[in-house]
Amino acid sequence: MATGSSGDGRGAGRIVTIFGGTGFLGRRIVKRLAEQGFTVRAVSRHPGRVRDAVSSRAGVEPIKADVLDPRQVAAVVSGCHAVVNAVSLYAEHGERTFERTHVKAAGDLAAASRDAGVEQFVLxxxxxxxxxxxxxYIRARGRGEDAVESAFAGALIVRPCVMAGPDDAFLTTIVKLIRLLPVYPLFGQGGTRLQPVYVEDVAEGVSRLIADGGHNGSRIFEFGGPRVYSYRELLQEIAFQLQVRVTLAPMPFAMWDILAAVAEFLPAAPFNRSQIDLMRQDNVTAIGVPGLETLGIAPRNIDEIVWMIARSR
Ligand SMILES: NC(=O)c1ccc[n+]([C@@H]2O[C@H](COP(=O)([O-])OP(=O)(O)OC[C@H]3O[C@@H](n4cnc5c(N)ncnc54)[C@H](OP(=O)(O)O)[C@@H]3O)[C@@H](O)[C@H]2O)c1
Structure with a gap:
């Protein structure tokens, strides 16, 4: 659980722009920074979608801009102290490719921020x-980090593990389906190791990095939860918490690839190939890389988050 705040009022007179400021993570960063007195530009293509969640807070300015549009980007980073890129794209559509969004636009946003005299940049x-x-997908994320580091000296890279919270796309789906399905399909044998992290803890970590101007010169941070589970163990833990009986059935990744390729044609695809790729490799923090604890944040246990989700449904 996040412990304390990183200093109310410390942002007074400073502007922070959050690209993806209406997203699952971004809107929580917006809220925290606004509470600390920063003026926050919450940028997305549809700022009205969660207007209630962000714009009702003093100091928050919802702004409509596309990270792919250099003119809009230059306008919104102007005069800022810090810029955060929390834009997501998990499935490609037309010109909205991983390369365009996660590499080119990420690098261009960092360069525009540098040119505008922004002091801090967080990807x-x-x-x-x-x-x-x-x-x-995973290659583009890695190349995007490189593009940002080349464009903005001293940029901070924050790598969260899979994030969980009451309105997430991960645990909420599991909680819903595990109550419905007598047999629950695993990704492969269910051996992938995961370290789910509470989204509010990640938002607090990012806010502290901005309010404190970084942490001891570190540039890469990995934020994970307090415990590592195999996917199978995680499902067993959730079933135990919810007191439901479920049979876990291994399902080959090749089958998931086919399902995801088909699902991507649906208007609201329940999952996509990028997520299957992510489930193929362990999603845990690396030893020796600064994390939430380094910033004085004790990450919240998954049990509490499962209950939060279960109660909210
Ligand atoms: N969720 C997780 O478990 C997880 C785990 C690890 C890392 N991450 C990373 O954390 C970041 C935030 O994830 P999230 O879950 O908060 O994503 P999200 O809920 O999907 O939010 C994405 C945000 O980006 C905005 N956006 C998308 N395309 C944009 C564009 N072209 N121009 C401007 N804004 C754009 C969206 O608003 P509009 O659509 O209205 O523009 C939205 O505000 C992403 O980089 C994601 O890959 C997420």
Missing amino acids: ISGVGSDAGSGSK
Whole structure:
């Protein structure tokens, strides 16, 4: 659980722009920074979607801009103290490719921030990002980190593990389906190791990095929860918490690949190939990389989050 705040009022007179400021993580960063007195520009293509969640807070300015549009980007980073890129894209559509969004636009946003005299730049990436990966998505995330580091000297890279919270796309789906299905399909044998982290803890970590101007010169942070589970163990734990009986059935990744490829044609795809790629490799923090504890945050236990989700449904 996040312990304390990183200092109310410390942001007074400073502007922070959050690209993806209406997202699952971004809107929580917006809220925290606004509470600390920062003026926050919450940027997305549809700022009205969660207007209630962010714009009702004093000091929050919802702004409509596309990270792919250099003119809009230059306008919104102007005059800022810090910029955070919390934009997501898990499935490609037309010109919205991983390369365009996670590499080119990420690098361009960092360069525009540098040119505008922004002091701090934070890229929200993901644990396991790897420029040499065979997965198009994971490769783009790794290349995006490189592009940001080249464009903005001293940029901070924050890599969260899979994030959980009452409105997430991960645990909420599991909680819903595990109550419905007598047999629950595993990704492969269910051996992938995961370290789910509470989204509010990640938001607090990012806010502290901005309010404190970084942490001891470290540039890469990996934020994970307090415990590592195999996917199978995680499902067993959730079933135990919810007191439901479920049979876990291994399902080959090749089958998931086919299902995901088909699902991507649906208007609201329940999952996509990037997520299957992410489930193929362990999603845990690396030893020796600064994390939440380094910033004085004790990450919240998954049991509490399962209950939060279960109660909210
Ligand atoms: N969720 C997780 O478990 C998890 C784990 C590890 C890492 N991450 C990373 O953390 C970051 C935030 O994830 P999230 O779960 O908060 O994502 P999210 O809920 O999908 O939110 C994404 C945000 O980006 C905005 N956005 C998307 N395309 C945009 C564009 N072209 N221009 C401007 N804004 C755009 C979205 O708003 P509009 O659609 O209205 O533009 C939304 O505000 C992402 O980089 C993600 O890969 C997430």
